[in-house]
Amino acid sequence: MTRQDSSYQTDALIAEDIDAYLAQHQHKSLLRFITCGSVDDGKSTLIGRLLYDSKMIFEDQLAALEADSRRVGTQGQNIDFALLVDGLAAEREQGITIDVAYRFFSTEKRKFIVADTPGHEQYTRNMVTGASTADLAVILIDARKGVLTQTRRHSYLAHLIGVRHLVLAVNKMDLVGYDQATYDAIVADYRAFADSIGIARFVPMPISGFMGDNITTRSANTPWYDGPTLIAHLETVEVDQDATAAQPFRMPVQWVNRPNLDFRGFAGLIAAGTVKPGDPVRLLPSGKTSTIARIVTMDGDLEQAVAGQSVTLTLADEVDCSRGDVIAAAAAPPQAADQFEATIVWMAEEAMLPGRSYWLKLATQTVTAQVQAPKYQINVNSMEKLAAKTLELNAIGVANLSTDKPLVYEPYADDRAGLNKTLGGFILIDKITNATVAAGMIHFALRRAENVHWQAMDVARERRSALKNQKPAVVWLTGLSGAGKSTIANLVDRKLTRMNRHSFLLDGDNVRHGLNRDLGFTDADRVENIRRVGEVARLMADSGLIVLTAFISPFRAEREMVRKMMADGEFIEVHIDTTLADAEARDVKGLYAKARAGQLKNFTGIDSPYEAPATPEIRIDTSAMTADAAADLIVEHLLALER
Template sequence: MTTVNAASDASVYKVEALIAEDIDAYLELHQHKTLLRFITCGSVDDGKSTLIGRLLYDSKMIFEDQLAALEADSKRVGTQGQEIDFALLVDGLAAEREQGITIDVAYRFFGTEKRKFIVADTPGHEQYTRNMVTGASTADLAVILIDARKGVLTQTRRHSYLAHLIGIRHIVLAVNKMDLVDYDQKVFDDIVADYRAFAESIGIRDFVAMPISGFKGDNITGLSPNTPWYRGPALMEHLETVEVDQVSDQAKPFRMPVQWVNRPNLDFRGFSGLIAAGTVKPGDKVRVLPSGKTSTVTRVVTMDGDLDAGVAGQSVTITLADEIDCSRGDVIAAADNPPQAADQFEATIVWMSDEEMLPGRPYWLKLGTQTVSASIQAPKYQVNVNTMEHLAAKTLELNAIGVANLSTDRNLVFEPYDDSRSLGGFILIDKITNATVAAGMLHFSLRRAQNVHWQATDISREHHAALKHQKPAVLWFTGLSGAGKSTIANLVEKKLARMNRHTFLLDGDNVRHGLNKDLGFTDADRVENIRRVGEVAKLMTDAGLIVITAFISPFRAERDMVRAMMAPGEFVEVHIDTPLAAAEARDVKGLYAKARSGQLKNFTGIDSPYEAPEDPEIHIDTTAMTAEEAADAIVARLIP
C-alpha cells in the first residue's frame, strides 16, 4: 500500500474518501462477477492438489501468514528442490500430509478480475471415490488430470464416467507432469486419442485437452514456451471464459422444496426454501405436491424485505392466499406445470459403503428436503467403467455403479436427474448407523407405479377379526439356530388353538420349501427371505389371524421393516435368547459342526452376524425356563 504524507486533515479525508470509493467500486464489481464451481479429479498422484495450489498462488489468494507457514511446511516435508509445495495448500488433514495423498474433499475460493471460483480438490484414491461424488454434485466443470507418464487409468475412467453421469458437461483434460516426459507432443497426442475413444463411448462429445505442469507452472496462467506446438488456451484463461449457463434454471418451471414452515407469530405463516428452478412472484398460481392442493402466492419475503420476484438460487419465504396443508418435504411448484410424484423408480446408484448393498433392505432415501423409506431391488446390471459393459450383479459393492429399481413407502416428488439435479438426485442412508451408503440419480417412474392401485374390498380386516373374536397379531420369534424358536412357537400355537384362537405358524424351514426355495443364505437372500415372509404375515393379519413366525431373522433392519408393515401394536418381537455355546451344544441338525468345518457358509453366529433385539416386547431366556414355561409366558403376554 502506498503511504501518503498528508499536509492537512482535509487532504487525509480526501485520500480516505478515494480509498473508500475504490473499495465500494471493487466490491460492486466483485459482487456481479459470475461464479464457476469446478472440481479436479483423476487417479492418485496425478497432481490435483498441486494444480489447485498453483492456481491459488498465481491468483494471489494466499495471505502472508499462510505463505510463511506453507514455506515452512514445504522445507519440512521436502519437495524435490522446489521452494514451495503447492499441494500443502489444500491437503489440510494431517493424514493427507503424512501420506502425500488427498483423502477428504477440500473446497477453496479464489477470484480473478473476470470471475469468482469455488474449486473442490477431490481424492484420487479408489477407496475415497465417494468423496469425489460429493465434490462433483455441485460442479459446473471438471478438470480431469492424467499423469503424462501413466496415461489413462481405471480411476481416470471412473471419475470421467461419474462426472458425466452427475451432469457435468464441461470437461478439461489436463495432461499433467509434461516436464517429466520432456514436453513430448507425441505423448500428449497419444493420451488425448486414448481418452477421446473412451469419452465418446460414455457420451462425452466434447472436451478441452491441454498439456500442463502444475509443478513448473506450464500453461497454467499463461502459455508456456516449453510447448510451442500447443495452440489452445491456458488453463486459467479457459476457466475465466468458459460459458456456464447460470440462468437456465430460471427459465424452467417454478419449483421450491419446502425446508420449514415459518410461523414467527399468529399473523404470519410462510413456507421457506431455496428456489430450485424458475421464478415466482405475487399473484402466481402454485400447486403443493404431493397433495396437489393449489393456491396463489401473496408475498415473496426475504430478510431484506419483500421481492417483486424470486428466482432460482435465492432462498425465500412464500406466503399463500389459502390455508392449505404444506410442510417440510413438500414441493411448491407452478400450478400448470408441476413435477411428478410416484413411489417406484428406475435409478442409477453409486454405492459408497464398505458394506455391500442388500436388495430388499429398507434405507432412508433423502431427496432435497424429502426423506422416505426406500427398498432397492437386485440390480438390473452393473457398469464396468473400463469397457462400459453391462455386467450381471446380485448386489453392489464399494464404488460399484449399477442400475436398479427402487420403491418408496410413499409418493416422492421428483423429476428425472437429466432435467433437475435438485429433484432427481438422492442419497441413501443406513437406518441403523445413519451413514450415507449411496448416491443415486432417478431416471423415470415405473409405469406400473402409476397404473397399479390398491383394490378396495367391502369386507374389512376389522370384520375378519370380529368374525374370529380376536385381535390380529404377529408373534415374531427371533434367535440363533438351535435356540428353540420352532419348539416354543409350536407349543404357543397349540395352546392358542385350545383357546379357540385362529392362528397360523410360518416356520423358517417350511417356507424355504416353497415360497422362498429360490433363495440362499447370503445376506442379500436373507433380507429378501424376511421381506417376503413379512408381506405374507401382513396379508394373514388382514384376514384376522394371529400369525406366529419362527425365523433367525438376524438383522434388526429387516425386523424393523416387518414391524413397519403392521398396524401399530400388532407386531410382537419375541427374542428367544440362548447363548451361542448352548445353541451349538444342542446342534440337533448338525449345522454348527458343518459351519465350523467350513462346509456351510454364511451361518449365523459363526461367519455371519446376529443382531440381537435391543428392546423386544417379550424376552425369553432359555437358560432360565423350559420351553413349556416360555410358551405359557408368551400366551399370557398375548392374551392376558
Template sequence: MSSAYRPDALIATDIDAYLAQHGDKSLLRFITCGSVDDGKSTLIGRLLYDSKMIFEDQLEALQADSKRVGTQGQEIDFALLVDGLAAEREQGITIDVAYRFFATEKRKFIVADTPGHEQYTRNMVTGASTADLAVILIDARKGMLTQTRRHSYLAHLIGIRHIVLAVNKMDLVGYDQAVFDKIVADYREFATGIGIDAFTAIPISGFKGDNITALSENTPWFAGPALIEHLETVPVGAADHARPFRMPVQWVNRPNLDFRGFAGTVAGGSIKPGDPVRILPSGRTSTVSRIVTFGGDLAQAGPNQSVTLTLADEVDCSRGDVIAAADAPPQVADQFQATIVWMDQEDLLPGRAYWLKLGTQTVSATVQPPRHTIDVNTMAQLSARTLGLNDIGVAEVYTDRGIVFEPYADSSDLGGFILIDKLTNATVAAGMLNFSLRRAQNVHWQAVDLDRNHHAGMKNQRPAVIWLTGLSGAGKSTIANLVEKKLARMNRHTFLLDGDNVRHGLNRDLGFTDADRVENIRRVGEVAKLMTDAGLIVIAAFISPFRAERDMVRAMMAPGEFLEVHVDTPLADAEARDVKGLYAKARAGDLRNFTGIDSPYEAPQDPEVYVDTTRLTAEQAAELIVEKLIGPG
C-alpha cells in the same frame, strides 16, 4: 487475519470492499479429478497463489512445509495448500475432499480437490455432486489410467457437461506436442464412447504455472485458451432458469398465527406473486401471494435463491413436499430405475430397507438385485447380484410411498438421491433416478368395503404379530407351537409361520446368503401383514438374524401390533441340542452362512418379551408371551 504477500491482495481492512467487489459476480463450482499424483492439489494451490488468495502467514508456513517435505531450492509445493490432513501431507496424497474459494476480476470460484485413489472414489462423487465443470488431469508421462476413465465416467454420469482435459506436468516431457496430441486422441476415443460430446484440452504445468493464468512461451504450438480464461467464460446456470418452477419445501415458517409460509431453495425456474402453483404429492393448487426474504419481499425469485412463499389458500403443505408450476408439475412415483454408485465397505443387501433422501424428502426404500454393473475401462455391462465398494450399477428402487421426482438428466435436485443405512446412519450410496417404472403408474390400490377393523371385529380380537427370533436350536418353534395352542384354547384366531415350513413353498427359491435372508424375511413380513389385515394373530418363528429386517417388518404393522420375542439361548446350549445336525455340518465346513458360526446374529436391543431359556421352560416362555399379548388371565 494477516496481510497478503502482494500489496494489491486482500487484507483485513479491505473485507467490505472485497465482498462488494465480488458479490455480484457469477459463481462457478468445479472439481479437479484424475488418478493418484496427477497434480490435482498442486494445480489448485497454483490457482490460489496466482489469484492472490494466500496470506503472509500461509505463505511462510507453505515455504517451511515445502522445505520439510523435500522441495528443492526456493520452489513452493503448492499441493500443501490444499492437503489439509496430516495423513495427506505425510503420504503426499489427497484423502478428503478439500474445498477452496478464489476469485478473479470476472468470476468467483469454488473448487473441490477430490482424491485420486480408487478407495476414495466416494469422496470424488461427493465433490462432483454440486459441480458445474470437471478438470480431468492426466500426467503427461503416464497417459490415460483407470481412474482417469472412472472419474470421467462419474463426472458425465452425475451430469457435469463442461469437461477440461488438463494434460499436466508437460515440463517433465519437454513440452512435447506429440505427447499432448496422443493423450488428447486417446481421451477423445474414450470420451465419445461414454457420451462426452465435447471437451477442452489444455497442456499445463501446475508446478511451473504454464498455461494456467496466461499462455506459456514453452508451448508456442498451443493457441489457447489458458485455464483461467476458460473457467471465466464457461456459461453456467442458464438451463436452471429455463426449467419450470420447482421448490422443495424445507420447513414451514409459522412464527405467529398471522403468518404461514413455506421456506426452501428454488431448484429451477422462476416465480412471482400471482403465479399459480401445485403442491405435490397431494396435487392441491393455489397461487403465490408473497415472496418473503430477510431483506424484504421480492418481485421475483429464481434458481438457488432461498425464499419463503406464502400462498393464497390454506393448503396442506409440509417439509418434503414440492411447490411447482401448476401447469408443468414433476412426477410422483414409488418405483424407479436408478443408476447407483455404491460407497460403503459392506455390500448392498438387495431387499434391505434403507433411508432414501432426495432433496428434502426422506422415505424408506429397497434396492432390487442389480440389472448389471458397469466396467469403467470397457463400458461393458456385467451381471451382478449385489454392489460392492465403488461399483456402479443399474437397479430398480422401490420406495414405501410416492415421492416427487424428475429424471436426473433433467434435474439433479429432484433426481439425485443418497441411501442411508438405518442402523448406522452411514451414507452407503449415491444414486440418480433415470425414470419411473411403467407398472408404478399402472398398479393402484383397490378400495374395499370391509377393512381390517371389520375382520378383526368379527373375530373379537386385535390383530398382532408375535415375532420369535433367536439362534437355530434356541427353541423358537417349540415355544411358538405352545403359544398357538394356548391362544386356540382362548378362542383366538391364529396362524403360525415357521422358518422351515415357508422354505418348502413360498421361499423355496432362496438360499442362506445375507441377501437371501433379507428377502426371506421381507416376504414373510408381507404375508404377516396380509394376515393381520384379515384380523389374525400371526405367530412367526424365524432366526431373522438382522435387526434391520425385523425393524422392517415392525414398520409394516400398525403401532403396538408387533411383539418382538428374543428367545435367548447360549450358543453352546443350542449347539449341544443340534436336533437337525446343522451345527455339526457348519463346523465341518459343509454348511456355509450358518448363523452363529460363520454368519452373524444381531440380538434385539429392546424386545417386548425376553426369554432366557436357561431360566424358563418352553411352557413358561409361552405363558409369558400370551400374558404380554392378552394381559393377565
C-alpha cells in the same frame, strides 16, 4: 488546505477505492469446479499453484508452507503446493488426499470455488460429493501414465452427474520432456473413451502444476500448443447458470413457517423457474391447487423470485402442505410415483443388499425405499453392461427401486428441461447406522407404478379382528439356529388355540419348502426371505389373526422393516437369547458341525453375523427359563394387549 484536511481526503479516496473494489468483486460470476483423476496425478499441487498465483496466500501461511515443504524434503523449489490443500494431518503424513478439500480464490474476472477430490478408488464416493455441485471438472492425467481406470471412472461419474464442461489437463509434462507425441497420444486415447460415454466436448491442455507451465501464462516449453492457459479458460468458460430459471417453477417445502395464528407460509429454496404473486400453483403429491399470495423474505416482500432464492410463500387458500411437499407451476407440475428405474453409485464398504429397506432422501422428501437386484453393472473401462446380483463399493449400476409412498420427482436428465438435480438426484441412507450408502439418479417411473392401484375394501381390518374377538398381532421370534424359536412358537400356538384364539405359525424351515424355496442363504437372500414373510404376516394380521413367526432373521434392518409394515403396537419382537455354545449343543440337525467343517456356507453365528435386538418387547434367556415358561410369558403379553 490543512494537513488534517488532506489526510481526511486521502482516507475518503481510499475508502471509495475499497468500496469500488468490493462492489466489483461482489458482482463477479462464480465458477464451481473440481479436480479429479487417478492417484498422484497432481490435483492438490495444481490447486496450490492456482492459490499461489492468484495471490490468495497470506505471508504467515507462505512462511509456514515453506517450512513444511523443507520438512517433507521438496526438491527443486521452496514450496510443495500440495500442502496448501492437504489440510488433514493424515493427508500430509501419507502424501495423499483423503477428504474433499474446498478452496476459494478469485481473479480480476471471476470468483472460484474448487474442490480437490481424492484419487484413491476407496474414496470415489468423496469425488461424487464434490462433483454434485460443480459446473466444470478438471480431469488430470499424469503424462507418464496416460489414461487409467480411475481417470475413466471419474470422467464417467462427472458426466453422469451432469458436469458438462470438462478440461483434460495432461499434467507433469516436465517429466516427459514436454513431448508433443506423448501429449497427442493421451488426448487421442481419452477422446476415444469420451466418445464412447457421450462426452461431446472437452478442452485438452498440456500443463505442469509443479513448474507452472500453462497455468496462468503460456509456457515457452510447449510452443506446439496454441490453446488457452488453464486460468484463462476457467475465467472465460460460459456456464449457463440461468438454465434452471427457464424451467417450470418448483420449490420443495423445507418447513412450515407459523410464527403466529395470523401467518402461515411455506419456506424453501426455489429449485427451478420463477414465481410471482397471483401465479397458480399445484401442491404435490396431493395435487391440490391454489395461487401465490405473497413472497416473503427478511428484507420484505418480493414482486418475483427466481431459482436459487430462499423464500417463504403464502397461498391464497387454506390447503394442507408440509415438509417434503413440492409447490410447482399448476400448468406444468412434476410427477409422483412409487417405483422407478435409476442409476446407482454404491458408496458403502458393505455390498448392497437387494430388498433391504433404506432411507431415500430426495430434496426435502424422506421415504423408505427398497432396491431390487441390479439389472446390470457398468464396466467403466469398456462401458460393457455386466450381470450383477449386487453392487460393491464404487460400483455403478442400474436397478429398479420402490418406495413406501409416492415420491415427487423428475427424471435427472431430461431432454426437454436439461438437468433436474434437485428432484432427480437422491441418496440412500442406512437405517441403522445413518451412513450414506449410495447416490442415485432417477431415469423414469415404472409403468407398473401407474397401472397398479390400491383397491378399496368394504370390510375393514377392525371388523375382521372384532369377528374373532381378539387383537391382531405379529409375534416375531428371532435368535440363533437351535435357540428354541420353533419349539416355543409351537407351544404358544397350542396355548392360544386352547383359549379359542385364532393364530397361525409361520416357521422358517416350513416357509422355505414353498413360498421361499427359490432362496438360498446369502445375505441378499436372507433379506428377501424376511421381506416375503413380513408381507405374508401383514396380510394375516389384516385378517385379524395372531401371527407367530420363528425365523433366525439375523439383521436388525429387516426386522425393523417388518415392524414398520404393521400397525402401531402390533409387532412384538421376541429375542430367544442363547449362547452360541448352547445353540451348538442343541444342534439336533447337525448344521453347526457342517458349518464348522466348511460344508455349509453363510451359516449364522459361524461365518454370517447375527445382530441381536437392541430393545425387544420380550427377551427370553433359555438358560434360565424352560420353553413352557417362555410360552406362558408370551401369551401373558398378548392377553395384556387386549385389556
